[in-house]
Amino acid sequence: MDSTTFVALLSSVLFTIGVLGVLLRRSALLIFMSVELMLNAANLAFVAFAHRWVQLDGQIFVFFVMAVAAAEVAVGLALIVTIFRTKRSTNVDDLAALKG
Amino acid sequence: MALFILSPILFPLLGLLINALWGRRMSERAIGGVATLAAAAAFVVSMLMLGQLTAAEDARLTATIAPWIAAGALNVSFGFLVDRLSIVIMLIVTGIGTLIHMFSIGYMRGDERFQRYFIYLNLFLASMLTLVMADNFLVMFMGWELVGLCSYLLIGFWFKNLKNAEAGRKAFVVNRIGDVGFVLGILLIFVTFGSLSFADVFGQAEAQGETLAGAIGLITLLLFIGATGKSAQIPLFVWLPDAMAGPTPVSALIHAATMVTAGVYMMTRASALYELAPATQAIVALVGALTAFVAGTSALRQLDIKKVLAYSTVSQLGYMVAACGLGAFIAADFHLLTHAFFKAALFLAAGSVIHGIEHGMHAAHNSAPVDPQDMRYMGGLARKMPVTFAAFLLGGLALAGVPPLSGFFSKDEILLDAFKHNLPAFALLAVSSVVTAFYVGRQLTLVFAGRPRSEAAAHAVESNWLMTMPLIALTIGTVFAGLFNFPGAHPLTDWLAPVVRHGDAPKFDAPLAAVFSALAIGALAIAWFLYRNPDRAQAEAETGMGRLLAKAWCFDDAYRWAIVKPFYIISTVCAQVIDVGVIDAAVNGVGRLFHTLGNSLRSLQTGFVRNYGLVMLIGVVFVVAYFALNAR
Numbered sequence: 255m256d257s258t259t260f261v262a263l264l265s266s267v268l269f270t271i272g273v274l275g276v277l278l279r280r281s282a283l284l285i286f287m288s289v290e291l292m293l294n295a296a297n298l299a300f301v302a303f304a305h306r307w308v309q310l311d312g313q314i315f316v317f318f319v320m321a322v323a324a325a326e327v328a329v330g331l332a333l334i335v336t337i338f339r340t341k342r343s344t345n346v347d348d349l350a351a352l353k354g
Numbered sequence: 355m356a357l358f359i360l361s362p363i364l365f366p367l368l369g370l371l372i373n374a375l376w377g378r379r380m381s382e383r384a385i386g387g388v389a390t391l392a393a394a395a396a397f398v399v400s401m402l403m404l405g406q407l408t409a410a411e412d413a414r415l416t417a418t419i420a421p422w423i424a425a426g427a428l429n430v431s432f433g434f435l436v437d438r439l440s441i442v443i444m445l446i447v448t449g450i451g452t453l454i455h456m457f458s459i460g461y462m463r464g465d466e467r468f469q470r471y472f473i474y475l476n477l478f479l480a481s482m483l484t485l486v487m488a489d490n491f492l493v494m495f496m497g498w499e500l501v502g503l504c505s506y507l508l509i510g511f512w513f514k515n516l517k518n519a520e521a522g523r524k525a526f527v528v529n530r531i532g533d534v535g536f537v538l539g540i541l542l543i544f545v546t547f548g549s550l551s552f553a554d555v556f557g558q559a560e561a562q563g564e565t566l567a568g569a570i571g572l573i574t575l576l577l578f579i580g581a582t583g584k585s586a587q588i589p590l591f592v593w594l595p596d597a598m599a600g601p602t603p604v605s606a607l608i609h610a611a612t613m614v615t616a617g618v619y620m621m622t623r624a625s626a627l628y629e630l631a632p633a634t635q636a637i638v639a640l641v642g643a644l645t646a647f648v649a650g651t652s653a654l655r656q657l658d659i660k661k662v663l664a665y666s667t668v669s670q671l672g673y674m675v676a677a678c679g680l681g682a683f684i685a686a687d688f689h690l691l692t693h694a695f696f697k698a699a700l701f702l703a704a705g706s707v708i709h710g711i712e713h714g715m716h717a718a719h720n721s722a723p724v725d726p727q728d729m730r731y732m733g734g735l736a737r738k739m740p741v742t743f744a745a746f747l748l749g750g751l752a753l754a755g756v757p758p759l760s761g762f763f764s765k766d767e768i769l770l771d772a773f774k775h776n777l778p779a780f781a782l783l784a785v786s787s788v789v790t791a792f793y794v795g796r797q798l799t800l801v802f803a804g805r806p807r808s809e810a811a812a813h814a815v816e817s818n819w820l821m822t823m824p825l826i827a828l829t830i831g832t833v834f835a836g837l838f839n840f841p842g843a844h845p846l847t848d849w850l851a852p853v854v855r856h857g858d859a860p861k862f863d864a865p866l867a868a869v870f871s872a873l874a875i876g877a878l879a880i881a882w883f884l885y886r887n888p889d890r891a892q893a894e895a896e897t898g899m900g901r902l903l904a905k906a907w908c909f910d911d912a913y914r915w916a917i918v919k920p921f922y923i924i925s926t927v928c929a930q931v932i933d934v935g936v937i938d939a940a941v942n943g944v945g946r947l948f949h950t951l952g953n954s955l956r957s958l959q960t961g962f963v964r965n966y967g968l969v970m971l972i973g974v975v976f977v978v979a980y981f982a983l984n985a986r
Contacts, residue, residue, distance in 0.1 A: 273971060277964050350961050 268295035386459030435489030460820035521599035532583015539576030585617025602705030610698035639679025646672030714813035760835035795881025
């Protein structure tokens with residue numbers, strides 16, 4: 255098993271953990287962290303394949319992803335803090351005000 | 355000139371306009387005065403027209419105001435015509451109408467809708483004059499319908515009592531049934547003659563009557579159906595007895611001066627057509643005679659003072675219609691004239707009696723309230739209300755055909771015609787004539803003779819001059835109206851001969867007249883003798899035959915079972931089964947379908963972000979799998 259396969263497998267395991275975290279967890283903060291995990295799993299795959307095919311596109315793409323993720327963290331954490339302040343909870347199931 | 359000819363219609367319209375616009379601020383006397391003056395003005399103008407018409411035999415006043423309908427071959431205008439026939443009816447309508455207006459001022463005093471009453475009354479007069487003065491069938495039909503409307507409004511005038519409102523509705527509906535016949539007749543006239551104006555239609559009928567005999571027979575029959583509605587003949591007479599629900603002066607107006615005479619007037623106007631349709635004539639004569647008999651016998655067992663008069667009106671209209679059927683149109687008009695006088699006198703006298711009894715009820719504080727129209731609670735009023743009694747007595751004797759009062763001459767003319775031309779009709783009319791005298795005697799005895807049978811009757815007082823004045827005037831007319839066609843001179847026949855068809859020259863048959871006078875007087879005497887015991891009226895109404903007569907041969911029940919009930923059943927089926935079961939169910943079903951669909955789809959939208967995420971994941975897995983499998 256060469257290193258690329260190994261990294262790709264690690265990336266998919268991390269991505270799966272992220273997906274399961276989003277689907278199963280109720281805390282907004284943990285869902286947020288799982289989303290980050292999925293993004294980084296994708297980054298890992300990008301880097302691994304960029305290295306394997308000796309092309310820089312993947313690595314450049316990772317920078318963009320990280321930049322966007324940073325911005326998203328700023329906005330997302332701010333939202334979660336506000337939600338916690340109004341609801342006294344970060345449980346996403348409590349956010350049902352729009353449900354008919 | 356056109357304004358002058360129209361003025362009999364315009365004066366009542368002006369009166370109702372004044373009352374409608376400013377009546378709220380006017381006193382009762384002023385409102386009644388305006389309405390009465392409007393009617394009187396119409397009468398005066400009619401008299402002026404009468405003066406103009408005497409100039410020549412075929413003198414006629416015509417006015418065409420405006421074209422009404424011009425569509426292809428159909429050309430109708432608002433045309434009015436006053437000739438020797440219409441002027442006679444106009445004088446009856448306006449003359450007696452004026453007296454009834456005057457009587458109403460006293461009768462309706464204190465009514466909360468006094469103003470509206472006089473507006474309706476003036477409208478009634480204007481409508482009837484439109485009917486009479488029309489120069490074509492369509493304008494006549496317009497007046498015909500307006501009269502129907504006014505009768506509905508006035509019969510149901512005290513509509514807070516549901517029974518009165520229903521009586522008004524019944525009059526309207528029953529009249530509509532007859533109107534269908536009239537409308538079909540008018541359409542057939544247009545199809546046959548290509549015109550609706552009297553001059554054209556009668557001229558053509560005269561010129562080519564032989565070739566059009568079939569069509570004319572049908573036209574006259576259809577027009578007669580219209581007449582059975584308005585003039586209350588079998589089978590459509592049922593509305594008239596119920597029309598008693600209106601105020602008593604209205605009953606007088608409907609029964610004497612307007613409305614019910616419309617059918618007879620229309621047939622007289624179309625006498626040129628009727629003369630060409632012998633088959634229709636026979637039907638008309640028989641229906642009229644049968645109506646006279648059925649209604650006359652029904653009057654025998656009525657306990658309501660106005661109901662007796664109502665059935666007597668139907669019966670007398672039967673005489674007029676029978677006369678039309680016998681071709682004696684002028685005799686019909688003569689009877690119409692005398693009947694207008696004595697029936698108006700009788701009705702207004704009855705109104706005065708009711709007014710007196712109601713007054714008596716107020717005066718006798720601790721008396722039990724009685725029905726002021728029930729003759730069982732009257733009695734002994736001759737001394738309390740002498741003027742009313744005199745009017746009622748003379749009117750009643752005229753109705754019974756006692757010489758030398760007006761009814762004697764006109765009825766005798768019709769009987770003589772029937773005797774000569776149609777023996778079955780004569781038999782029916784002869785029996786009715788005796789029956790008439792009998793119920794008149796019964797009514798006079800029950801109301802005026804003996805002792806008062808209730809506190810209210812004991813305290814009754816004579817009405818004031820506003821009510822007795824018209825009574826006196828009408829009574830004078832009742833006594834002397836026979837002179838209009840006095841045997842030997844026949845001024846009315848000579849007057850109408852140029853415009854109305856008539857059979858033989860009227861003759862006076864002394865033996866026949868003597869027999870019927872003797873029978874009438876005998877019947878009156880027997881009735882007086884029998885009903886001096888007032889309990890008799892009560893007892894009689896309870897026997898089987900008495901109940902049948904009191905219900906007027908059960909025509910109403912027959913209609914209820916044959917028409918009204920099945921109609922209700924059909925309506926119920928339509929409403930409960932077809933509307934609710936089919937139409938509503940279809941609409942509601944569509945709604946319910948989408949409601950159910952929405953409800954079931956709604957469970958997909960859980961509102962949990964995780965569920966949506968899972969679905970997205972599954973979708974992504976499928977898409978990826980698709981591309982992965984198709985990759986090579």
